[in-house]
Amino acid sequence: MTATVGEDDLVEYGFRRVIITITAVLCALLEIVDTTIVNVALTNMRGSLGATLTDVAWVITAYAIANVIVIPMTSWLSQQFGRKNYFAVSIIIFTTASFLCGNATNIWELVAFRFIQGLGGGALLVTAQTIITESYPIAKRGMAQAIYGMGVIVGPTLGPPLGGYLVDHFSWPYIFYINIPIGIIATLLTLTFVKSPMYGIKLKASQVDWLGIVFLASFVGSLQFVLEHGQQDDWFNNDLIVFLSIVTIVGLLLFIWRELTYKHPIVNLSVLKDGNLRIGIVMCFILGFGLYGSTLIIPIYTQSILGWSATDAGLLLIPGSITTAFLMPIVGNLIQKGVPQGYLVGIGFLIFFFFTFWMYNVITPETGVENMYWALIIRGVGLGLLFVPITTLSLSTLKGKHIGEGAAFTGMMRQLGGSFGIAIITTGITRFSQEHRVNLIAHLDPTRIEVQQRVALLQRGFMSKGYSANESLGKAYQILDYSVLKQSTILSYMDIFLYLGILFLCCIPIVFLIKKGKSKINPADAMH
The missing domain is CATH 1.20.1250.20 (MFS general substrate transporter like domains)
Structure with a gap:
């Protein structure tokens, strides 16, 4: 079990702080760039994997659905496993899935690996945000927030030109392979330099809000699918869109009920x-x-x-x-x-x-x-x-x-x-x-x-x-x-x-x- 670290003990100085800042910003950038980098490679993917336009759109949808499911649970997961461990494992999942995406032999393999990549990536944003700030003393935390913000805002813009360059000069798998060296370096730096506070109560498997996780996944996953595919499937003239819209509403109501009544909720709605x-x-x-x-x-x-x-x-x-x-x-x-x-x-x-x-x-x-x-x-x-x-x-x-x-x-x-x-x-x-x-x-x-x-x-x-x-x-x-x-x-x-x-x-x-x-x-x- 990781020792408890007080909040003041998380502040870093000099070389260590620079390294932690670079690591956190790199990870946030990795996650955000990957949301837009594939947009310019979809045509090439279709050609080499023999997929239809509807099929290839799932490469974007799967990643987005996984992201939106994980983000609300990030705070709870950090408390259960320790922030350093959770962050390092998330980078490893993201990096491994990137390698598998580049090696996919058909469109549905690629979609499955993109979903796994999204589960790892969703954790990187909020956790990187916490790590980078706690490494700075209170007087300098405005600057910490600004540094993190740069990554979040610049990331979506970097994706298309970087993706366009890699596709034009190499081939589409390289938009995923580019993550691998960065991911390996970020994992090593995280394990070496990042400290891990432990807070909250570690729950036994029987106490975990499994129903809450199911309701959350069904609600946000269905909503994300409806938003991504609504237009191309002609919205409510499509039976699947109608069904998933009902799942979204029912899932949301059940999720709210569960989180307000369960002793150890996965997401604290009282906030x-x-x-x-x-x-x-x-x-x-x-x-x-x-x-x-x-x-x-x-x-x-x-x-x-x-x-x-x-x-x-x-x-x-x-x-x-x-x-x-x-x-x-x-x-x-x-x-x-x-x-x-x-x-x-x-x-x-x-x-x-x-x-x-x-x-x-x-x-x-x-x-x-x-x-x-x-x-x-x-x-x-x-x-x-x-x-x-x-x-x-x-x-x-x-x-x-x-x-x-x-x-x-x-x-x-x-x-x-x-x-x-x-x-x-x-x-x-x-x-x-x-x-x-x-x-x-x-x-x-x-x-x-x-x-x-x-x-x-x-x-x-x-x-x-x-x-x-x-x-x-x-x-x-x-x-x-x-x-x-x-x-x-x-x-x-x-x-x-x-x-x-x-x-x-x-x-x-x-x-x-x-x-x-x-x-x-x-x-x-x-x-x-």
């Missing part, structure tokens, strides 16, 4: 009595919605409309992420000096609205990097002002072990916010595109002289290349149809940016519901 935590998890949900939603829509727009490569589309997001990383230590410092988090969050929401409104105005079929560059820098500023204050205010009025329990809720809600954002945005793009297409076709009156001239011009162009009059006319109409499709898609992206902006604008009044916690928030509390 939600705290008003600031309730407001904070709503804001974490909105933050996840905006972060993952905008990270999804910009690469889709640049690749499908502007014809950019996956690597170029990913690289576009990097300057904004660097801006966020630069801003985070400054924001951490402001919070330690007593600047109310509510003010920073309100300004962050307003700046994010400016970003979406800017994008709404600049996207066209010919938009260049120069049109989007400063908009994405503004997005980076908005995210920098949101992440650290939301995390600290969520936990500002909690004490002791409730801090870790509250952090599990903020982590889960950020993930679920991202899943809801992606589901709603992909559905919105499809529905809005259909609507705009109908409206645009209604304006393409064949009797109008402009339409006739355009068709005739296109027809002559094809006839000059040797096509017959009828073939040329057919191709002319195809080009016209493609133009309508392209324009209707752009209009749907504009709608998404506008509604996303309105959502963030509507969130500003929530700031006034925040109760004042400690005059200076101890950012350590936000990191459990």
Whole structure:
């Protein structure tokens, strides 16, 4: 059994602290980069594994479901096994599963190994957060939070360009193999340098809340599946989506009942009595919605409309992420000096609205990097002002072990916010595109002289290349149809940016519901 270590004894100095910081940030980055790195490799996976588009989408879904199941249980698992042991085992599971993913011979092997990888990865985020903060003395914990925040915000952006480079220059298994050396180094460093406090009561197998685990897994797993596959399966016209939606609701109700009545709950729901935590998890949900939603829509727009490569589309997001990383230590410092988090969050929401409104105005079929560059820098500023204050205010009025329990809720809600954002945005793009297409076709009156001239011009162009009059006319109409499709898609992206902006604008009044916690928030509390 690991000896108990007091909280003050966990503070490190000099070389040890640097090593622990690097280890924790590396592990958090590994987990987050792996949520987006596969997006650009799906086409290659389909080809080499002989899978359909629906099958290959499970590579993303399996990882996300495993993540969302493990995150709420992380605080409890750390208490049962000791944080160092739990963290090291999670890295080993993640690294081993990465190797197995790269060696998968069919799509369902890959999906199974991705699920195992997600179970290991889900633990890395919240546990890395705790380790990195407890290694810093209270006076410097604002900086610790900022360092961790850099990894969380930059991670989703690094995935697509890194994945694009590895796929273009090597092959898709290398997006998994790249984790192996980092995982081995992180495991050795964890076992050598990380200290492990033991807290809470170690339960016997018979006392463990097995039913709670089953209800939690069925509720969040079904919800994640519905969000990931709803649009492609036509939502509630699909029997499986309807069934899993019922499982989600019933699972949630049974989970709440179980956790409120069982002596040793897997997730302590009583912590939600705290008003600031309730407001904070709503804001974490909105933050996840905006972060993952905008990270999804910009690469889709640049690749499908502007014809950019996956690597170029990913690289576009990097300057904004660097801006966020630069801003985070400054924001951490402001919070330690007593600047109310509510003010920073309100300004962050307003700046994010400016970003979406800017994008709404600049996207066209010919938009260049120069049109989007400063908009994405503004997005980076908005995210920098949101992440650290939301995390600290969520936990500002909690004490002791409730801090870790509250952090599990903020982590889960950020993930679920991202899943809801992606589901709603992909559905919105499809529905809005259909609507705009109908409206645009209604304006393409064949009797109008402009339409006739355009068709005739296109027809002559094809006839000059040797096509017959009828073939040329057919191709002319195809080009016209493609133009309508392209324009209707752009209009749907504009709608998404506008509604996303309105959502963030509507969130500003929530700031006034925040109760004042400690005059200076101890950012350590936000990191459990």
